[in-house]
Amino acid sequence: MFTNRFRSSLLTGLIGMLIVTAPAQAQKVNCSNEFRSGKLYFDQAKGAQDDTQREALYAKSLGKFEVAVEHCPDKWEYRARYALILCEMAKVSLSKIPLSTSEEVVGHEKAALDFYKKAGSEFDAALETKDGTKKKAIKFVKNNRGHYWVHNYNEGLELLEEEDAAGAAVRFEIARFLDNKDVRSVNQGAVALIQAGQRDKALQWVEEGLAIDPEDEGLIDKKTKIFRDMAISNANEASEEESQEKLMKAVGLYDSLIEDDPKDPNLLFERGLSKLTGASFVGKADEAKGQVLYAEAAEDFLASAELVDPAGSNAEFHHNCLFNAVQAYNGAGENDKMMNVLEKYTCANPMDAAAWQFKAGALIDGDDQTGAVAALMISKSLRGTELPVDSAVATAEGEAKASVSNLGKPDKIFSYQEASSGNQIQTWFWTEKNIARCFILGDQQGEMIWCGEAAAASSQD
Secondary structure, three states: OHHHHHHHHHHHHHHHHHHHHOOOOOOOOOHHHHHHHHHHHHHHHHHOOOHHHHHHHHHHHHHHHHHHHHHOOOOHHHHHHHHHHHHHHHHHHHHOHHHOOHHHHHHHHHHHHHHHHHHHHHHHHHHOOOOOOOHHHHHHHHHHHHHHHHHHHHHHHHHHHOOOHHHHHHHHHHHHHHOOOOOHHHHHHHHHHHHOOOHHHHHHHHHHHHHHOOOOHHHHHHHHHHHHHHHHHHHHHOOOOOHHHHHHHHHHHHHHHHHHOOOOHHHHHHHHHHHHHHHHHHHHHOHHHHHHHHHHHHHHHHHHHHOOOOOHHHHHHHHHHHHHHHHHHHHHOOHHHHHHHHHHHHHHOOOOHHHHHHHHHHHHHOOOHHHHHHHHHHHHHHOOEEOOHHHHHHOOOHHHHHHHHHHOOOOEEEEEEOOOOOOEEEEEEEOOOOEEEEEEOOEEEEEEEOOHHHHHHHHHO
């Protein structure tokens, strides 16, 4: 009896030892139960009247869906509904912002962005499962993804109208997370980021959008605008210390744009301005390099001028191109080229005082004292007072009166008083004939002829 009891006790002890020392077996997760519980909590949360209760139920739902997806990742509906609860949790985070401190707002926004980003990837993952290509799966994902996408996209548009660019950018970023193939959110998001002063991030978005749709005109236009803004900013902000770096960055941005659209006169003009702005800084350190940049600027201005019709609405732009080319060639020290362009400019816009002043300086350099004096008088007259033509002609004497007999009544008359002598100098313009004559009390003091055969004959005399 003793022996039997001993054996029985020993067996019991061994069994106990086996039970204690045997490794614990992992409990198998019932994915369908977790999924059903997640749906139940989700539906209960939708009907909850209290925000705190709703948030608690959403949190429980989230936990259940997380377990179901972790252990059964090949079920499209698990992943799609997991995406839904993530979107709802994101909405909860955003709903807290109006009542939060500035520090808390950052945390709520980050949480919302993280939830929506995860939701977008789960919507995608649902379609990549074995049954994700079925009509039911595709329709479910499309409808629900679209619901949250439209909500955030429209919120972004409203915030833009309210001039809350930073808030709008967050909404458009959420829309991108939910559907990264829809470039509408990229387009509007870039607008918001530009308005919020986040130009570099806007450019990054645009580049990413163009990778999806290289032909999207809105994105192409925004890229051009951003590049232009950055280029102009770099050129204008250049100082003597950092001019070359800023300048070359601006020029490089324009190079990229012009490579894509070599026939855009505005781009060529703006690149010319960048070079013209920077050349003065560069020239202080290295005169030769500065002159090269001036010459390149002039070529850009001339190329721009050739791409527009000089008549009508484009006349002023054409004039600006030519005049800037004159200034650029002057900076480059290329007087012959400057005079050629100046002649074109004078033909197009003979009533510009600055052009005649440039011409006076060039004629002095060319030892044409008589021509220089005439050009300078014309320049000063145009900066003076315009006189009524009929009154001036009626009281004209001497050579001024004779000019009316020879050339007809002038189209314009301007006058100024010479500071040193006190003389009143009048300049009469016959614009159709391209002739200007300067008079003191009827005596002719100088004459300039520009443009066409008359100018060529005058230059040979």
